[in-house]
Amino acid sequence: MTLTASMRPARAKTRVSAAAHLTDEQVEALGAELDAIRDEVMGSRGERDAQYIHKVLLAQRSLEMGGRALLLFSKFPPAWLAGTAALSIAKILDNMELGHNILHGQWDWMRDAKIYSTKWEWDHADPSEFWQKSHNYEHHTFTNIEGLDRDLGYSVMRVTPDQEWSPKYLIQPLTNLGLSLIFEWGIAIYDIELDRVQSGEKSWKEARASIGKILRKARKQLAKDYVVYPLLSGPSALHTMAANFTANTVRNLWTHAVIFCGHFPDGVETFDESRLDGETRGQWYVRQMLGSANLSGSKTFHLMTGNLSHQIEHHLFPDMPSNRYAEIAPRVKDICERYGLPYTIGSLPRQYGKVVRKIARLAFPGGHERYGTPVAEQTPRVRPLPVAPRADAAGPARLAS
């Protein structure tokens, strides 16, 4: 349901967007700086990047085959442990660094039919084509706009106080836990768009076609993990079944945690639909930065998150090869500092803690004091620049003194 202004509960307090102090010219200058980074990186894509994605692909395939081979003997606890670990990592790599990023078209420039957005299919309950629509288009275009970005709470949770409270949200801490356990199925069901069927935007016929496609894929996915490999394992069948279930669940918990930390922790802003009226490229960039949060960690951690730990960079440039996000992160952070914008970042446990706290608080009515949406639109842009822009062409002034 799309909230209209009249339905929105009155706010106790109106918070100010973190970007309220920027003039239109500054927003466009920021946009130009980000465009320059994009052009520079996209123009330098080459062999090094191609080798990177091939290396990840080889690692993922080897882990998956190695893990599944070990699990043929899963009756032996060491084989079960090692096999389950390898398969869990393989499934995470498949979903995140490979699937998510390839489906974004990050690697289309190589013109390699095997690593191409429209030809890729992932080890996930949701068919690639559905994901591309709901994620690449709706979520990335309408990031954090209530009523348009269906990823805000995945239409089952209240993640901003601007969503009208109803008693069904009381159980949302449990909903969240359940969703995290079955995340891939949650996403597949979400892409049937039952909420849109209810509101009349989607016909039952279309929904049935979606369900058919999902079932056809799900049948093969389930057969692989819970029938074929267990049967091949002979006396280890039940152990293999349990191992595959564990690997799927580990992948679900991990991807859920990473994805929820991208947009729902404290400090991340949501916007209302009016934001889109005549939104410029600069303003689009600002919305993406304010609507996303990063995760800090090691190189391996970034790989395991599919580089979604660089959620801010990813939302600025969704089709940039993921191995480049870490390289541009210091420059994006520098831009945020110079323009006085927040660059939200924290460790996974810290950020996930904030997400859980927010979901718990918003299970109850209210929540504006802490989580109210800042309304940049209502804030007149009168604050003068702390420092006048530099005269040189290198970029706008350093705002933070």
Added chain:
Amino acid sequence: MSAVGQFGRSLGSRVGRRVRSAAHLLTTPLLPDDVLGTLNPMWSRRDPRARVVRIQRETADTTTLFLKPGAPFAAHRPGQFIGLGLRLEGVWHWRTYSVTSRPGDELLAVTVTAVPGGRMSGILAHGTPAGSVVALGPAAGEFVLPEPTPEKLLFITAGSGITPVMGMLRSLPRNALSGAVLVHCDRTPSDVVFGPELRALAETTGLRLVERHTALHSRLTPDALTDEVPDWTARETWACGPGGLLDDLGVFWSEAGDPDTLHVERFRPPALLGTEGTGGRITFTASGITADAAPDTPVLIAGEDAGALLPNGCRMGICHTCVGKLTAGAVRDLHTGELIDAAETPGRPVRTCVTAPTGDITLDL
């Protein structure tokens, strides 16, 4: 082919299909071939690769690559070309080159002449050492001898145009070469690709070889041809070389001979009739990519430059690998000038490599 052999083969392919579909249960949503190809590209059957086993320098600018395909590779017909793909700076590039080995030879030979300014040909001719791996595209092309072989054969070639004809000469039985004529034009004797082999063939088989060295002789004219090959109008002719030569031959044959007996192979498309079009924006429906094309830019080139992954083969209008259905707008055929309008023939397949948009178009690719 015996019935037993056929039965065996169909049983084999049935068993193969069963095995593949069983293996697919293990690799879904991927195909077994995807997994094998990732572990070792040479193992892929759907995306065949070949290793360069050795190279042979033919002339200063021409090299023959001897290739060992990783998976069984469908045989070519002499005179056909195959696709070669290379990853350059991370991006796949494809071109086609004539096969110069015989069908059934242990190694597949492809002869490449470096074209000045060419991105692929220079690397293949000079920068692809033995041990390199290249991607293979299927053999294609209509420049082949019919069955049975015509009795009176004439080949007219110039420069690297000898390569598809060399594939034919090597494959023909010795007695079929007797009485055949090859007129080959090149700058000097040492520029002639396969020069020593051609001269030896002429000595041992009764093939008549006429070398014209353009550093000394003038261009080939109808009179000169009549002097060299008085009975040229009575021969079935295969010609390959620069566009200018082939255009001239086309005129001779339509004026003095029977145009149906002249078969030509062009390495580059004939001069494009691009000026009449207006160019326009191309929308590719599969990827959603849009590309702006100038009046003389083929749809394929504009699409690739915009990052679209498009089927392609010969890239000059011969093989029809690149066709896509035109669902909206109109394109002009850059060879014939023909206008193909979706309003008149909706969904008509067009060859993207030799058509350019006139106005905005939508292609089902």
